[in-house]
Amino acid sequence: MVDALIAPEGSLEVLSQHEVVRLRDTSLGGLHELLRRCALAVLNSGSVEDDSRQVMERYRNFDIQVVQQERGIKLELRNAPAAAFVDGQMIRGIREHLFAVLRDLVYVHNEIRLHPRFDLMAPGGITDAVFxxxxxxxxxxxxxxxxxxxxxxxxxxxxxxxxxxxxxxxxxxxxxxxxxxxxxxxxxxxxxxxxxxxxxxxxxxxxxxxxxxxxxxxxxxxxxxxxxxxxxxxxxxxxxxxxxxxxxxxxxxxxxxxxxxxxxxxxxxxxxxxxxxxxxxxxxxxxxxxxxxxxxxxxxxxxxxxxxxxxxxxxxxxxxxxxxxxxxxxxxxxxxxxxxxSDAFYFNWVLRIAPTLQTPFVPTHANMAGLSLHRDQPLHDLAANLRAAFSGIVSGNVKESGIQAIEAHGPFQMRGAADVMRSLDNLLDSFVREQRMRLPGRSYTPCYEIVV
The missing domain is CATH 3.40.50.450 (Rossmann fold)
Structure with a gap:
């Protein structure tokens, strides 16, 4: 593991003193743990591990701090993965990704979530935030x-x-x-x-x-x-x-x-x-x-x-x-x-996205069991509900919050029309057989149960 002080690359090179203070204060506040986790993921590029909790456990002593300087900021890293460095210098691409993480996390927190102009409960406001x-x-x-x-x-x-x-x-x-x-x-x-x-x-x-x-x-x-x-x-x-x-x-x-x-x-x-x-x-x-x-x-x-x-x-x-x-x-x-x-080439404004696809789906056991998985609804709504079902399985497979939920309460249970659930079960079984749930060589226990 390596300790280092890293200067910006690709993002955040030119900042006012006010911006530096906001970056430092935001990173020290509620965003610190999120920044630490995302930064560790970037520094761990090339890893053959797809269990986020194991990654965090392996580098549990890793830490990152935003250091304020008159001419900008630097990132102070403690116990960072050595694979991110060559002859004592951080690989340039990883350094760019590291500052992209800081840029996006702080921007969303300060300029999107805390700004009254973005109504994150309205479809137009969400699309505007994405833009x-x-x-x-x-x-x-x-x-x-x-x-x-x-x-x-x-x-x-x-x-x-x-x-x-x-x-x-x-x-x-x-x-x-x-x-x-x-x-x-x-x-x-x-x-x-x-x-x-x-x-x-x-x-x-x-x-x-x-x-x-x-x-x-x-x-x-x-x-x-x-x-x-x-x-x-x-x-x-x-x-x-x-x-x-x-x-x-x-x-x-x-x-x-x-x-x-x-x-x-x-x-x-x-x-x-x-x-x-x-x-x-x-x-x-x-x-x-x-x-x-x-x-x-x-x-x-x-x-x-x-x-x-x-x-x-x-x-x-x-x-x-x-x-x-x-x-x-x-x-x-x-x-x-x-x-x-007259739509832009760089951003598809014309596309209609339903609010159910914009609202974050939280894969709790109750939400997974309550998904509407039957054909007595418009096909685009069924597709949206099936998408949520797969989102929950992704969470139970590799996301720390999902893995913890499965350990605490057992597999997610999904219910629906018999023919829909049979088709879902058949597809999921094929993914398990072909080792598409986890990286090859990793054992897999399903985080879900199909209830017909």
């Missing part, structure tokens, strides 16, 4: 045509699936497209790594590799080293809204419950009648060895949400070139639509 957080993080790029591809997929995937994700990223990069992911390992790292090579071959030095995380998940999925724009949103719902507001097209690789949460969030939006005419390129893809995975995924989607859901995506197996070409065509549709509607 301002992204803008403050310099993750919005006006003046560029649609070219940002959001890539979703699991952190626990096979080597074949990871290499395939790199190949898709490479083909996207060759065609001038940038990548946005959840910033972690596996299917989040692969497309970025491939795109970086594609950009290099095209001598494109301005490639964007945007990683969007949130405090509850970042310890289990620390930022990978390719990310050059890290954004920490305050909760999962604002993180998901950030993806759909800045992304122009979506590619989904094989994954587990986290990937299903993201995909169902998308369908809860796309199946709403107010979004029916909005072009939204969505491709599900993987190597030919993952064909059974996508077959089971499609069976689940059609069994729960009906055949209409299949019109909102396409499946392309084992063909990275076809994926990139289809996405390029989709980008052109998005460009024409945004021009016709």
């Amino acid at each position: 301002h957080t992204l803008r403050n993080a310099r993750a919005l790029f006006p003046g560029q045509p649609p070219n940002l591809v959001v890539c979703w997929g699991g952190h626990s995937i096979s080597r074949l699936e990871y290499e395939y994700a790199k190949r898709v990223g490479y083909e996207l990069g060759l065609r001038g497209m940038d990548i946005c992911t959840g910033c972690g390992p596996g299917a989040m790292k692969g497309p970025m790594k491939g795109a970086a090579v594609g950009h290099a071959k095209q001598h494109r030095s301005s490639g964007r590799y945007v990683g969007i995380s949130e405090p509850g998940i970042i310890a289990a999925e620390p930022p990978n080293p390719i990310v050059n724009h890290l954004v920490i949103m305050p909760d999962m719902e604002k993180r998901l809204e950030a993806f759909v507001r800045i992304g122009h097209g979506f590619v989904v690789f094989p994954g587990g419950v986290g990937t299903m949460e993201e995909l169902l969030y998308l369908f809860a939006i796309l199946l709403h009648e107010e979004n029916a005419e909005i072009p939204f390129p969505l491709i599900l893809t993987g190597p030919v060895e993952s064909a059974d995975y996508f077959r089971r995924l499609e069976d689940f989607l059609t069994n729960t949400l009906g055949s209409a859901v299949s019109r909102r995506y396409q499946v392309i197996l084992d063909d990275p070139v076809a994926v990139a070409r289809a996405m390029r065509r989709g980008m052109e549709e998005v460009r024409r639509f945004r021009i016709a509607r």
Whole structure:
């Protein structure tokens, strides 16, 4: 472990004395423990551990303090992971991510939560908060045509699936497209790594590799080293809204419950009648060895949400070139639509997101048991409730609060219509068999029970 005093990199280099005082006072107050946890996740980049509580326990003596100086701030680290340093100097990318964490946590606390202009109980106010957080993080790029591809997929995937994700990223990069992911390992790292090579071959030095995380998940999925724009949103719902507001097209690789949460969030939006005419390129893809995975995924989607859901995506197996070409065509549709509607290229204001998708879902045992998992409701509402179910399982698998809740009260119980619950149970069983719940080699005990 290492002690160090770190100067800003990438964010917060130029501050007034008033801003320095606010940063120091905020970090010493109620945000200190949150800053400590998120900073440790960044410093632990490259770890093969996806249990956030074990990470915190291993480095329980780690601490971080904001040090005030006349010319700005520095971060004082105690007992930091040695892997974040080379010959006594912190790796530059990790230093940038560390100050991005401080920037976003303090901005959300001081300028969003404590500012009366943001009504976080109203849909418009929440979207406005998402916009301002992204803008403050310099993750919005006006003046560029649609070219940002959001890539979703699991952190626990096979080597074949990871290499395939790199190949898709490479083909996207060759065609001038940038990548946005959840910033972690596996299917989040692969497309970025491939795109970086594609950009290099095209001598494109301005490639964007945007990683969007949130405090509850970042310890289990620390930022990978390719990310050059890290954004920490305050909760999962604002993180998901950030993806759909800045992304122009979506590619989904094989994954587990986290990937299903993201995909169902998308369908809860796309199946709403107010979004029916909005072009939204969505491709599900993987190597030919993952064909059974996508077959089971499609069976689940059609069994729960009906055949209409299949019109909102396409499946392309084992063909990275076809994926990139289809996405390029989709980008052109998005460009024409945004021009016709006078919508911004850098932020999708037109998209309608229901309040239930913006309000943080707290996965308590009562809330999980009370989810409405039946077909006697609009399909977009069922998709939203299924998304919440997967969100709770993610929490029980890797988030400290969820793990503690399971230890205290036993597995989450979920109830619903028999056919919906059977489809859910079958999909979850396949994730367990294929080791998509935890990193390979980690034992897994389900944090949920299906009650029919």
